[in-house]
Amino acid sequence: MWKYLFKRLIQIVITLYIYASIVFIIVYMQPGDISQIYINDPQIPPEAREALLERLGLNQPVHIQYINFMKNLFTGNLGISFSQYPRPVWELIKERLPRTVALFVIATLLYFSLGFYLGKLIAWKRGGLIDYSATVIGVVLFTVYTPWFAILLLWIFGYKLGWLPIGKFNDPLLWRQYEIDQNLVFGYIVGVGGAALLFLFVVFLLGRKLYLPRALRWTIHLGALGLVTAVIVYLLWSTTIGLLARDILYHMILPAITVTLIAFGGTMLLMRDSMLEVTREDYVLAAKAKGLPDKAVRDKHAARNALLPVVTSFVLALAFTVDGGIITETIFSWPGMGLLLLQAVLEEDMPLAIGALVFTGIFALVAHLVADILYAFLDPRIRYD
Amino acid sequence: MKFVRFAALLVVGLLLVVGAHNQAGAQGENIFVAAIHSDLKGVFCSLSASTGANNTVWNFYVWGPSAHMSLYGITTLGQQPFPSLAKDFATPFTQEGGLWVSTVELLPGVKWSDGTELTAEDVAFTFNTFATVLPTGRTLSLELGGGWANPAFDLIDRVEAVDTYTVKFYLKEKPGLAQWEFTLLLWDIFQKKFWEPKFQEALQSDDPVRSLAAIECPGEPSAAPFVTKQWQPGAFAEIVANPNYSFKGTIATEYQDADGNIVGYEEQLPEALGGGTRSAGTTSGDGISVALRTEEGPFVDGVIYSLFGDQSSAALAVISGEVDYHFNPLGYGLATLNQLEAAEGVRVIKNASNGVFYLSFNLRKSPFNYVEFRRAVRCVIDKEFVANELLAGQVIPAYSPVPPGNAFWHRTLTEEEKAEACIGLSEEERLARARQMLEEAGFVFEGGRLAQDPEGNPIGQLELLHPNAAYDNNRNIFGLHIVDRLQKLGIPVRDVPAGFNNIVTLVFDRQDFDMWQLGWGLGLYPDYLEAFFHSRNTQPGGNSPQGGVCSAREDALTGCQQEFDRIADEFLAEQDLQRAQELAREMQRLIFQWAAYVPTHYVQQQDAYRADRINWQGLEDKPILDGLQGGAAFVGLVVKTQ
Known part of the structure; x- marks a missing residue:
């Protein structure tokens, strides 16, 4: 296993080098550069454009720029943003990442849970009304024109019903009173949420490994869930940061629901297909023949074995949460990594565009490794030498 | 997966609980909430905000009403320079030992937000600092780039504080209006006490520009109506009313003649500034009446610039009352505009924007080096049809690079010129007239297709580079119309829709093109006419990629370029406003002729705001160049009623 891990790490470094080179070439091949922004303004003399090109190193030959970029990349320096001069690219990524992670991890959890549950259900009752209606709804939402659907939800819940805010991730009139850095609050949400999930995961894992009686296991599970909920509610309602975190969570409801509704169909159909394969297996027939309850056959024998592709998809989706979603972030005024990347490309901010893409690439490569390791964990037939 | 289900349940439960307990915003203060569409650039400081590529219109919206004032201001309707921090107009330039000298007296009693007085030391410090020549050989002004870049600083030898309220400018050359009244006297004044140590430290560093651009300065001492308070990146920026704003309560009156022309301006200063009156132009007499009278604010406790990623959601926020005002330089789509105009309590006002969109040609190549060809192209373009029918009145047909909203400088076409431009003709008449122009000039048509120029050179496939629909639909539609009409005329042309960077690279940097369409955002003083058409700006990277006002062939025959260059140079050096106006209009005549x-x-500047909560003191009913967001209402005059 260690040998395999070492080999994979070497592969990751090589792949990252190739990927970063390709990203550099693609971004570099775009016509023009950021100094062309000056051409919009006849008041700015050509000398100022020359000064900008010198300052940003854009007057250097491309191979020098490439070598500098690679040197910086492998020493952990993604450079200085051109469009947000002189802020380092890392600083901008650190600023945008927590809010993207907070929204998209929650949305990913929601849509995978919904998709997994419905996929399992409709595969088991294939051909029935539930199967047809869930499939149609899932496919329609999966293929719906996202900006239109997001605006529609915003119009219904934000404007017509007035239940939820119209975009943004906070209420400036509330936040202006406290002058607390929003990233501190996002960090709080991600930190507390991450700790809660880790705690629950450990409790669930222990519950499984200790082979406790079912009733006791359920009691522990529910107790853990209740404890986590109580702690979180206390934190949210007893501190100023909790107050601001509530504000963010309140603003998160509509974008999270939108992403969930749009994306659950993919997971549902993946799970459905995987389940349909598994239900044809002999061991499922044997389980039924033994007289096991239908639910036990479905959940313990079929669904668990159908999990593999869904878990892969889940892990990769989690990795790509750092990439954000341009449409969701735009419509709901939730400027995260997706919009950062889009703006960087549009404004010819090469270090920022390359930095954001490389950062996402690193997450994707690591996620592939995690997915491979999870395979071995989930399916004892898989072993890595 | 059971764990994931439990985790999801926890998340759903929390979101529901939080949703049921949503908080309301703070009450009690009179806060003006404005929607913006792009986050601030750079770090949170006025200096960084205008440095290099950070210099965006969104930064201007936030920093415009806060931090800095200048020696002169611009009157709201008349658009003329008028003393602001200066007590009166600067003295005329006189020569002293080879330098040109002018003296400016400051208004006593102007305070910074920290309570200290704004003095001649602040003014001298500002100009001397921006005129500092760095080791690169360029001034700090040019090195900072963006909004700070201006070659006028090359003229400065030194600026001296003679006493507390007197500043003397020593310039190497006698400046024109463009460099003096419309640049240096409008320059932001920085507080010496706050900025001098920072500038000194930066100028001694390896990279002064980077050091300066990295300085964060929330709460920077401000002489302006507002002081910056905080920026939450990706969410909002906040400015608060300057408690020591010296000009609060100033009554400004603009006067008009019987024809509605703005002819005079008068200011009644508040007690804090001595309570005197200062004026310019005609403020009384037969037929003179008040065009606009406003009281300087601010009348709100603060302004929040709330970031909305999408225009539709920002418009919904205005309609729902979440937002008081929407900064929207791109204008609205027709559906959104209709929705806003139909909403109760919302008003949309439309003003001329200070920018122009144009078609131009590569004058170095045939057939574009023939003025008859260019006039024929102009003739077939039916701007009224495109603007009113295809674009449903969302844009205004243009005939001069100087927009009519900039009324003092704009030149209207004569009747002969209107006929020359084929205005009012039908499609068939335009095509016939254009063909006649070409044939009379010696162009040869074969089988309905333009085949040869007057010298017998064959005419190959031509291209029109124009912005694609994703970049700008208005220009895309114009591009398609132009190509359609030219093809009907028999000119072998095809349209090449492209993004901004592609067009700029081909046209401005490589000068490898036939025809192109783009646009300019313009300043108040029309020195851009020199930038666009003077022969000195025709090199790659210059502002005149087409090659001047006429082709080299035409210049050799008529001296058209030399004539234009002479007028443009005279215009740049001119110090008399009336003469400068004549020269600007003469340049526009030549541009039309060639x-x-x-x-x-x-394009129109459309301002949407909550009319049931905001009162602009009558400004909303007047034509204002670039609209409310052009600065008139936000530099002090922010009025909100509760």
């Missing part, structure tokens, strides 16, 4: 540019349209 048809190097075919202006296509101007």
Whole structure:
């Protein structure tokens, strides 16, 4: 296993080098550069454009720029943003990442849970009304024109019903009173949420490994869930940061629901297909023949074995949460990594565009490794030498 | 997966609980909430905000009403320079030992937000600092780039504080209006006490520009109506009313003649500034009446610039009352505009934007080096049809690079010129007239297709580079119309829709093109006419990629370029406003005559706001160049009623 891990790490470094080179070439091949922004303004003399090109190193030959970029990349320096001069690219990524992670991890959890549950259900009752209606709804939402659907939800819940805010991730009139850095609050949400999930995961894992009686296991599970909920509610309602975190969570409801509704169909159909394969297996027939309850056959024998592709998809989706979603972030005024990347490309901010893409690439490569390791964990037939 | 289900349940439960307990915003203060569409650039400081590529219109919206004032200001309707921090107009330039000298007296009693007085030391410090020549050989002004870049600082030898309220400018050359009244006297004044140590430290560093651009300065001492308070990146920026704003309560009155022309301006200063009156132009007499009278604010406790990623959601926020005002320089789509105009309590006002969109030609190549060809192209373009029918009145047909909203400098076409431009003709008449122009000039048509120029050179496939629909639909539609009409005329042309960077690279940097369409955002003083058409700006990277006002062939025959260059140079050096106006209009006449540019349209500036909560003191009913967001209402005059 260690040998395999070492080999994979070497592969990751090589792949990252190739990927970063390709990203550099693609971004570099775009016509023009950021100094062309000056051409919009006849008041700015050509000398100022020359000064900008010198300052940003854009007057250097491309191979020098490439070598500098690679040197910086492998020493952990993604450079200085051109469009947000002189802020380092890392600083901008650190600023945008927590809010993207907070929204998209929650949305990913929601849509995978919904998709997994419905996929399992409709595969088991294939051909029935539930199967047809869930499939149609899932496919329609999966293929719906996202900006239109997001605006529609915003119009219904934000404007017509007035239940939820119209975009943004906070209420400036509330936040202006406290002058607390929003990233501190996002960090709080991600930190507390991450700790809660880790705690629950450990409790669930222990519950499984200790082979406790079912009733006791359920009691522990529910107790853990209740404890986590109580702690979180206390934190949210007893501190100023909790107050601001509530504000963010309140603003998160509509974008999270939108992403969930749009994306659950993919997971549902993946799970459905995987389940349909598994239900044809002999061991499922044997389980039924033994007289096991239908639910036990479905959940313990079929669904668990159908999990593999869904878990892969889940892990990769989690990795790509750092990439954000341009449409969701735009419509709901939730400027995260997706919009950062889009703006960087549009404004010819090469270090920022390359930095954001490389950062996402690193997450994707690591996620592939995690997915491979999870395979071995989930399916004892898989072993890595 | 059971764990994931439990985790999801926890998340759903929390979101529901939080949703049921949503908080309301703070009450009690009179806060003006404005929607913006792009986050601030750079770090949170006025200096960084205008440095290099950070210099965006969104930064301007936030920093415009806060931090800095200048020696002169611009009157709201008349658009003329008028003393602001200066007590009166600067003295005329006189020569002293080879330098040109002018003296400016400051208004006593102007305070910074920290309570200290604004003095001649602040003014001298500002100009001397921006004029500092760095080791690169360029001034700090040019090195900072963006909004700070201006060659006028090359003229400065030194600026001296003679006493507390007197500043003397020593310039190497006698400046024109463009460099003096419309640049240096409008320059932001920085507080010496706050900025001098920072500038000194930066100028001694390896990279002064980077050091300066990295300085964060929330709460920077401000002489302006507002002081910056905080920026939450990706969410909002906040400015608060300057408690020591010296000009609060100033009554400004603009006067008009019987024809509605703005002819005079008068200011009644508040007690804090001595309570005197100062004026310019005609403020009384037969037929003179008040065009606008406003009281300087601010009348709100603060302004929040709330970031909305999408225009539709920002418009919904205005309609729902979440937002008081929407900064929207791109204008609204027709559906959104209709929705806003139909909403109760919302008003949309439309003003001329200070920018122009145009078609131009590569004057170095045939057939574009023939003015008859360019005039024929101009003739077939039906701007009224495109603007009113295809674009449903969302844009205004253009005939001069200087927009009519900039009324003092704009020149309207004569009747002969209107006929020359084929205004009012039908499609068939335009095509017939254009063909006649070409044939009379010696162009040869074969089988309905333009085949040869007057010298017998064959005419190959031509291209029009124009912005694609994703970049700008208005220009895309104009581009398609132009190509359609030219093809009907028999000119072998095809349209090449492209993004901004592609067009700029081909046209401005490589000068490898036939025809192109783009647009300019313009300043108040029309020195851009020199930038666009003077022969000194025709090199790659210059502002005149088409090659001047006429082709080299035409210049050799008529001296058209030399004539234009002479007028443009005279205009740049001119110090008399009336003479400068004559020269600017003469340049516009020549530009029309030689048809190097075919202006296509101007866009409207549309301001949407809550009319039930905001009172602009009558400004909303007046034509204002660039609209409320152009600065008139936000530099002090922010009025909100509760």
